[in-house]
Amino acid sequence: xxxxxxxPFSTHQLLASLVDGGPxxxxxxxxxxxxxxxxxxxxxxxxxxTLPAFIPLPFGVGAIAGPLVMLVGVQMLLTVRxxxxxxxxxxxxxxxxxxxxxxxxxxxxxxxxxxxxRPRWQALTLHRGALAFSxxxxxxxxxxLALPIPLTxxxxxxxxxxxxxALIERDGLLMAIAWAxxxxxxxxxxxxxxxxxxxxxxx
Numbered sequence: 001x002x003x004x005x006x007x008p009f010s011t012h013q014l015l016a017s018l019v020d021g022g023p024x025x026x027x028x029x030x031x032x033x034x035x036x037x038x039x040x041x042x043x044x045x046x047x048x049x050t051l052p053a054f055i056p057l058p059f060g061v062g063a064i065a066g067p068l069v070m071l072v073g074v075q076m077l078l079t080v081r082x083x084x085x086x087x088x089x090x091x092x093x094x095x096x097x098x099x100x101x102x103x104x105x106x107x108x109x110x111x112x113x114x115x116x117x118r119p120r121w122q123a124l125t126l127h128r129g130a131l132a133f134s135x136x137x138x139x140x141x142x143x144x145l146a147l148p149i150p151l152t153x154x155x156x157x158x159x160x161x162x163x164x165x166a167l168i169e170r171d172g173l174l175m176a177i178a179w180a181x182x183x184x185x186x187x188x189x190x191x192x193x194x195x196x197x198x199x200x201x202x203x
Contacts, residue, residue: 011117011168012110014040015047019100028099031090034083041083043167046072046138046160051094051102053145053157061153066146069160073142076135079128106161113165121172134175137182138163144189159185 014037018028030048037044049068052061068089075083094102124130138160145156159181166175 010114011043011165012107012114014044014168015110016103016107019096019103026096027091027093028096029091029093030085033093034085038082040168042072042076043164045083046167047164048093050157050160050164051099053153053160054102054105062145062147062149062156065153065157066142066144069142069145070139071142073135073138073140077132077139078135079131110165114169117165117169117171117174119170121176122170124172124175125167125170130172130175133179134163134167137179137186140186141182144186 018033028048030045033044033048034041046069049072050065052065052068071085071089072083125134141156141160145153145160159178162174162178162181165171166178
């Protein structure tokens with residue numbers, strides 16, 4: 001483990017630990033994630049919410065992942081101390097088998113990312129104002145992910161993973177990068193939507 005790390009587990013170790021400890025078909029419920037990881041629950045829940053975006057289907061998956069990302073974002077925007085989940089979501093979540101398959105694909109990428117992330121500029125991940133700003137961007141990105149725009153699931157999923165890792169690792173520099181990319185993404189879609197609306201109005 002890198003000497004500079006002060007968090008008890010790296011992102012990869014923390015997520016990989018979810019694969020062990022039960023039958024493959026057992027669900028890793030969202031409620032258990034919130035209770036188990038406590039102060040890092042937002043990052044882990046956001047990770048679970050983003051997972052459907054990596055299902056290899058061109059349409060429809062964003063309609064599942066987008067609202068879940070928005071739910072996490074709204075609570076961060078309101079600076080809720082600990083995530084709240086509605087009753088119908090508490091017992092839902094990916095199976096250990098599905099989670100394990102994802103970790104096999106994402107593991108190498110996460111390990112490479114962990115070589116450069118570390119706890120720093122922590123105000124950008126812990127301060128209430130910063131948490132609210134992250135939540136605002138997540139609401140916007142979750143909304144865009146939910147739109148039926150083909151072939152955008154993976155790009156949005158990868159962007160949201162930056163937020164996940166930044167929150168889990170308390171890396172404010174990575175969060176600033178995620179803010180920049182997220183802000184540009186949202187602004188670009190707004191400009192494109194405005195241009196499209198103007199084009200339609202002229203027809």
